[in-house]
Amino acid sequence: MAKLRCxxxxxxxxxxxGGREHAIAWKLRQSRRLGTLWVEADANAGLREIGRVCPxxxxxxxxxxxxxxxxxxxxxxxxxxGPLAAxxxxxxxxxPRRVVFGxxxxxxxxxxxxxxxxxxxxxASVPTxxxxxxxxxxxxxAFVASRRDGCVVKATGLCAGKGxxxxxxxxxxxxxxxxxxxxxxxxxxxxxxxxEDRLEGPEVSVLALCDGSSxxxxxxxxxxxxxxxxxxxxxxxxMGAFSPTPRATPELLRIVERDVLVPTIDALKxxxxxxxxxxxxxxxxxxxxxKVLEFNTRFGDPETxxxxxxxxxxxxxxxxxxxxxxxxxxxxxxxxxxxxxxxVCSKGYPGSYPKGLEIEGLDDAKAIERAPGxxxxxxxxxxxxxxxxxxxAGGRVLGVTALAANLERASELASLAAxxxxxxxxxxxxxxxxxxAAQPV
Ligand code: AMP
Ligand code: GLY
Numbered sequence: 001m002a003k004l005r006c007x008x009x010x011x012x013x014x015x016x017x018g019g020r021e022h023a024i025a026w027k028l029r030q031s032r033r034l035g036t037l038w039v040e041a042d043a044n045a046g047l048r049e050i051g052r053v054c055p056x057x058x059x060x061x062x063x064x065x066x067x068x069x070x071x072x073x074x075x076x077x078x079x080x081x082g083p084l085a086a087x088x089x090x091x092x093x094x095x096p097r098r099v100v101f102g103x104x105x106x107x108x109x110x111x112x113x114x115x116x117x118x119x120x121x122x123x124a125s126v127p128t129x130x131x132x133x134x135x136x137x138x139x140x141x142a143f144v145a146s147r148r149d150g151c152v153v154k155a156t157g158l159c160a161g162k163g164x165x166x167x168x169x170x171x172x173x174x175x176x177x178x179x180x181x182x183x184x185x186x187x188x189x190x191x192x193x194x195x196e197d198r199l200e201g202p203e204v205s206v207l208a209l210c211d212g213s214s215x216x217x218x219x220x221x222x223x224x225x226x227x228x229x230x231x232x233x234x235x236x237x238x239m240g241a242f243s244p245t246p247r248a249t250p251e252l253l254r255i256v257e258r259d260v261l262v263p264t265i266d267a268l269k270x271x272x273x274x275x276x277x278x279x280x281x282x283x284x285x286x287x288x289x290x291k292v293l294e295f296n297t298r299f300g301d302p303e304t305x306x307x308x309x310x311x312x313x314x315x316x317x318x319x320x321x322x323x324x325x326x327x328x329x330x331x332x333x334x335x336x337x338x339x340x341x342x343x344v345c346s347k348g349y350p351g352s353y354p355k356g357l358e359i360e361g362l363d364d365a366k367a368i369e370r371a372p373g374x375x376x377x378x379x380x381x382x383x384x385x386x387x388x389x390x391x392x393a394g395g396r397v398l399g400v401t402a403l404a405a406n407l408e409r410a411s412e413l414a415s416l417a418a419x420x421x422x423x424x425x426x427x428x429x430x431x432x433x434x435x436x437a438a439q440p441v
Pocket of ligand 2: 161223237238296299300301302303
């Protein structure tokens with residue numbers, strides 16, 4: 001793509017309605033180039049406060065493209081995986097008038113098809129767990145029976161973070177295979193499965209902005225997937241995250257760059273698939289080195305909250321540079337403070353939960369006593385407005401994010417602020433970013 005100059009005034013359409021998007025919107029709004037920021041009609045209460053609601057339904061990309069043209073939208077930022085898999089990036093782009101931050105459906109296949117991601121990794125010698133793909137239940141069950149160690153069963157398609165079962169026993173693995181291939185609990189997304197070796201080790205998320213040839217590694221974050229204190233209980237979309245993490249040493253990042261990012265981006269390039277957007281490598285730090293558990297092709301949620309809270313610079317310009325192949329011309333740096341995001345959830349999450357409960361204490365959380373140089377940011381996730389009041393509308397309700405001189409203090413401040421949020425059954429993990437979880441390896 002020719003080098004396109006970023007307009008002085010950029011009207012932006014942001015797709016996505018959750019916590020990650022509120023953090024993106026908050027950061028976009030700091031840009032001197034931002035014109036109107038359009039958000040989706042069912043965006044959370046925080047997004048609706050910052051943005052103007054797009055009157056066009058967002059489920060029809062062709063109509064949306066026409067609307068973008070009428071409103072002179074020149075940048076579309078795509079948060080979630082759904083519109084990426086539906087190729088909104090291609091359908092909404094109309095350079096030089098309009099560019100899209102987010103990869104094409106072809107490039108996003110790294111996320112929406114775990115079997116494809118494995119193929120790319122294998123071809124590029126990217127370290128990852130050994131795996132096999134199955135569509136036939138009998139063959140998959142025979143394979144499970146032949147294995148001695150634990151394994152992981154993964155639906156290959158998009159399952160909103162629910163398609164992965166880490167199995168300690170053969171019985172668990174059999175049940176997971178049957179869920180996907182016989183009971184079809186994930187529908188088409190689970191019509192083919194990966195069975196892979198179970199790895200051990202701490203996890204870290206490394207996100208990079210990629211423009212098709214250059215990339216910038218963002219300061220890494222550490223997610224907390226389990227619902228309970230001390231990493232117990234079922235998996236969730238993410239109960240909290242912090243950045244930077246002592247696990248991501250400069251040495252580790254060099255290895256990830258050399259062994260994961262460069263070969264993956266090059267392998268796609270050889271397939272004539274430029275990757276433009278966020279490449280997110282979910283890694284497990286095994287005794288044999290970092291291995292890729294999964295790729296996402298978007299910002300993580302809630303990792304984005306602490307990452308963008310620390311990002312210095314203009315996000316409109318960064319998105320523009322990413323979308324137009326000009327990342328080599330921008331500079332990127334991070335606040336030296338630590339950021340910690342604690343997610344306040346609805347009772348019952350990650351199972352079913354009530355909605356529509358009034359949320360109190362938002363101002364108290366923001367006004368919490370803190371030292372100079374410390375900040376508290378409230379990123380809405382599952383919230384909406386009812387009768388002029390902010391109410392719950394999801395399992396993950398708010399990402400309370402604190403910035404402080406060190407991780408310990410950021411974690412303490414985030415938990416203190418989160419404790420001010422009140423609605424029936426509200427809970428959060430007070431151990432996000434606490435030393436035990438943050439031990440270097
Ligand atoms: P994924 O959606 O592929 O990242 O998987 C969700 C979670 O399952 C990861 O964050 C890990 O905690 C776990 N997991 C995935 N793959 C493996 C594996 N091969 N070995 C052990 N745990 C895994
Ligand atoms: N926090 C994990 C994800 O966004 O997929």
